[in-house]
């Protein structure tokens with residue numbers, strides 16, 4: 001653990017972070033749930049929320065998801081629930097779920113099931129917001145993971161403080177500060193054995209890569225990575241809204257319900273906008289998220305077309321017809337002709 005200079009104690013920093021992140025989004029009377037794993041990040045967040053919520057006229061509860069994947073998970077979830085009650089949170093909800101591997105691997109399937117359960121419970125109890133305990137170090141690790149994947153775009157943006165009903169107040173707080181805050185308040189966090197399992201890339205980044213980067217490049221590397229994520233996200237949001245404006249100019253719908261794009265209008269755009277326009281049409285018109293490779297393939301139909309036929313992508317078919325790109329559902333009745 002690096003010794004970082006601190007102006008204020010971690011408990012105060014966490015309370016301030018909770019206050020600032022909810023200010024301007026939550027209104028008086030709103031119910032805010034903390035997603036509590038029992039680890040130091042979410043436990044210190046739960047304590048911060050329990051302190052701040054009544055001062056801001058908010059109600060505060062907790063949701064604990066028991067993935068039922070490891071022996072003892074039920075006891076661990078009950079212990080976290082007990083800690084939440086001791087902090088004065090109400091309601092405290094324990095959701096036991098069955099994780100089915102959806103093909104994305106055990107970790108990703110558990111995560112998807114967890115977010116699904118959290119959202120379901122949030123709606124059931126009428127909560128407006130869910131606060132999550134992701135820290136600045138999680139953010140830095142997310143950026144490095146994105147870089148390593150080489151997928152560019154959104155994977156480098158890290159996480160936003162507010163994303164729909166999900167709020168991440170601790171993105172400016174180091175993990176070690178959450179550990180210290182727990183100790184300072186006499187809270188005993190749970191240690192997730194998965195955090196030591198080096199078969200996970202994220203764990204190897206945390207345990208092996210970040211310490212080297214810190215010692216070679218300086219202790220501010222996590223902040224620098226997190227700042228980069230914020231800048232990239234802000235730039236990208238600007239490009240997204242420009243792309244939407246342009247899309248309105250060059251998009252039309254034909255009599256078969258297919259979305260058509262004027263190629264002439266598309267190719268005059270810089271590559272970043274061109275790709276975003278194609279992605280936006282697929283997403284907003286058909287509910288399909290194009291991967292980077294698929295986006296490039298679709299954009300190439302506009303810029304490098306040599307008479308090739310339609311591209312079939314999961315859920316969507318895109319083809320070039322004279323001066324237009326045609327986007328239709330895969331399995332469109334016209335495909336049979």
Ligand SMILES: Nc1ncnc2c1ncn2[C@@H]1O[C@H](COP(=O)(O)OP(=O)(O)OP(=O)(O)O)[C@@H](O)[C@H]1O
Nearest residue numbers: 035036037041042063064065066111131132133134
């Ligand atoms: N079992 C759980 N029940 C409720 N909330 C949880 C649970 N596990 C994690 N969380 C919430 O998610 C936050 C991040 O946890 P963690 O870093 O373990 O997630 P992850 O598996 O890396 O996935 P992701 O970062 O995509 O959420 C925690 O601080 C907590 O708020």
